[in-house]
Amino acid sequence: MAEPILEVTGLVKHYPLTRGVLLRRQIGAVKAVDGVDFTLGRGETLGLVGESGCGKSTVARLLCHLERPTAGTVRFKGEDVTALSGRALKAVRRAVQMVFQDPYTSLNPRMTVGDIVGEPFEIHPDAAPKGDRRRRVRELLDVVGLDPDYAGRYPHQFSGGQRQRVGIARALALRPEIVVADEPVSALDVSVQAQVVNLLARLQTEFGLSYVFIAHDLSVVRHISDRVGVMYLGRIVESGPADAIYDHPTHPYTQALLSAVPVPDPGARDRRERIILTGDVPSPAAVPSGCRFRTRCWKARERCAREVPALAVPSVFRDAGGPAAHPSACHFAEERPAVAAGEPGDNGNGPG
Amino acid sequence: MLLEVRDLRVEFQTRDGVARAVDGVGYAVDAGETLAVLGESGSGKSVTAQAVMGILDTPPGRITGGRVLFQGRDLLTLKESERRRIRGAAMAMIFQDALSALNPVLTVGDQLGEMFVVHRGMSRRDARARAVELMERVRIPAAAQRVRDYPHQFSGGMRQRIMIAMALALRPALVIADEPTTALDVTVQAQVMDLLAELRREYRMGLILITHDLGVVADVADRIAVMYAGRIVESAPVHDLYRAPAHPYTRGLLDSVPRLDRRGRELNAIKGLPPNPLRVPPGCSFHPRCPMAQDVCRTDEPPLYEVPGGRGSACHFWRECLRG
Structure with missing residues (x-):
């Protein structure tokens, strides 16, 4: 395997179940992720498969620091990032970007596509100097196969597949090293799904990206993944090279x-x-x-x-x-x- | 023939004009047969089914032509009261989303039993007993207790089985299942499809399975009708269609799905997008995306050509397509 870029050990996310309004007592926990370990190599695609409720989306949110884990470590290039905050955390967040499942709800309907793709530059101004941003946005739209002249249009003027391309362009804006894609093609029609899968594969080679690809569709995961982890009820039950998992x-x-x-x-x-x-x-x-x-x-x-x-x-x-x-x-x-x-x-x- | 749809046309009046959602669709299903209607979103596959069932919202929808012959009678000429007697009893429908298709404020026992009370005039007590039998038939554990539960208390797979039980309660001759397993996980999907196939055999029902999933179709269908932009572009027995598609759209679909038993880097995606129903291209509606398109395809709309082996293809160049 290539040099590891992400190492996850003992990752746990429990959501407490409470009872009572004034005297809140914890009566249990939803064990969404309950001890997950895996390693992602540089330039590699790790597929996570499992059925609804197995915790695969929670893993995605933990990797992108959208949630804090209950326990466990996530090492990015050897450094444990779960303990980070402030500027150090911001730097890591820039390197790990996410593509969401639903291209209809993950894009702000009141922003133009150009503003959506350029928004990461507002949060990380050093990623692109102000005068250069318009050009960068056009470049990004071109890279994902959209006409750069569409930058002034709104999400509702695009089809589902095109919207997913916008979401991918936004994820690439900060030149991340890792892209976590949570069911990126499951909302799309078959003929469009193949276009987006091909796009993701091309971008990986072009930008040397590492992917964590999360999906319930086992055929898509096999197609795109080097290694696969099968999740059940918060844990990985089997993992290995894609061919070993699928054929043996x-x-x-x-x-x-x-x-x-x-x-x-x-x-x-x-x-x-x-x-x-x-x-x-x-x-x-x-x-x-x-x-x-x-x-x-x-x-x-x-x-x-x-x-x-x-x-x-x-x-x-x-x-x-x-x-x-x-x-x-x-x-x-x-x-x-x-x-x-x-x-x-x-x-x-x-x-x- | 149990059901024969001929040249069905459905239009929708929208703010921006008239959309021809179904544009001359015809298909047939025999007793005991499974017809898969395959298509992507907006292809008109569900609207066709709604028109057949008589549950199309009118307005904005409007049936502008065609015939729906069910057991020899044209349903489109019947009065609503006559259609209501057929619907649920002789033909039934299974929907994709069981949670929104079931009534949330009635117990599943009441909803299942209602079929027998309304259509068969049974007493509530007898109807309740039949509801329990049905739930056992679709393998709901502890049916006698769970008959008093509400839909939200069941898992997605169990809700779908309850909806199947409801559709099959009166042993209809025809069942239309609209994406019955799309919302379910694969292991649960397998359970539900298995159950549906078993009941279809047992009752010798005709089944129309509406789906976008080429895998599900290959597993259960006898015949396939492929829809694109409101028309049937290819129809064939299932084995023939997968072996040698006679329409470039079907070929494109088969090439674009990643397969569990094959692995490659690049998928042969179909370029472009399905057309906006308000602006369907002239000639063959698939021509802007078609790798085989010629001048004639831009001007002349292809009829559904007869292809040897009981097949049909709406492509001027079906011979070339068959050869691969």
Whole structure:
């Protein structure tokens, strides 16, 4: 892996649940993020996938310092930034920018597109001298594939895909090193989604950006990511190189998730074996003991209720090596081919 | 044929002019068959379904032509009271957003039971018993207790299953599902699609599945109708369409989705944007975005050409497109 630019250790965000108005007592906590570790290499894309409520968006907000973590550290180029404030924090914020999911609500409808893209310069005036800003804004619009002459228009005059380009231009204004993109294409139509995915890939090469790409669409994440972390109920349950996760998943949740993704190939209908999970994701305010996936897991045994499985390379794969030897937080991790593609997965154990 | 839509036209009166949301759409569904209507936002796929169901808001909408033949009768000529008897009983609809489609101040038991009280004249007690049966059928745990709960007390997946139960309560011959799983997570989507497929087989229903998701279509559909700018641009059996699309728009869609079983750097995106319904381009409405467009495409609107194998394509150059 490339030199790490961001190292996250033991990241926790709990939102207290209180009762009473005058005498507020804490009666519990929503454990949105509950111990997340990962490393982002320079120039690399880390995909975070998971279903609603798994905490992936909270992780994004913590990385951009939109919220303060309850515990844990976020090291940017070796320096813990969770403790920073004032000028030092401002500098870090400039280097880590965010692209939001909804291009309809994340742009101020009363500002022109030029003002939106140029607003970061108001907060960080040293990023571009005053006389140069108009030119920089036009340049940014051009970079994301918008006509620079549109700088005087308002967001409602643009389509969803164009608005998302505006959001991307704004994120690039301060020449960040890391871009955290939270579901950047999920509000877009298929034909437009591909344009934006291609744009993000091109910008990464052009500006040497590192991406944290958060999405629930597993196909998009595979397309764009070098490494992937699968989240469930506030924790990463499996992580590793994208191909290892997608072709050799060892955590039952990842296997179920991948098996549930519809593949745009009617021929695969009869070849694939689906794992249909029962029930729903438990509330993050009442996380199950031990392994948090056990309430929906077909492999769960008594040990799963007692012991929290650590996110580490399972011992069965540690010595053998190969693509299955990546961190997986399951006591009973094993392989099974996830997607019935043209050929069956090599060295897989096969479905039981 | 269970349902046959012929040359349906729907217009919307807006401040800036008349938008032709549905511009001569035709499709057919047989009992036990699943037709997927695929399209992006604004393609007219939902408006077509609303016109078929008879729940189109008029005004601003207006049906300006066409026929909707359901079990041999043209629904567009029926009185509202006659349509109401058909709606819910013989044809039913499942919506994308269950939370806003269900009544928040009535228990799910009352809403499910209402179907039997209104359409079958059952007593409230019998209707309640049927509601519990239905909830068990769609695998709601502890149905006998939960029948007294309100919609907000259920998870998204369970709400969607309750809406399916409501749609299927009177065993309709036709169900229209408008993006039924778009708001759901993938593992829950799989549960819901599975349930829908199982019930469709069991009741031998015709199913129209409206969606933008090429993956979902490949999983469940028998036939596909692809819509673009208010028209059907291609229709075909599902296997044929994925193997060899006969319209450049369909080809573009298939090429632009990232796939789980393939990995590449650049996606073949379709350039440009879908047209504004107030200003649909002359000739073929797809020509400004089409890599194959010729002069004729800018002037002559292509009819839905017949393509061998029971297919149709609204492209002057469908032969070239089929060859790839």
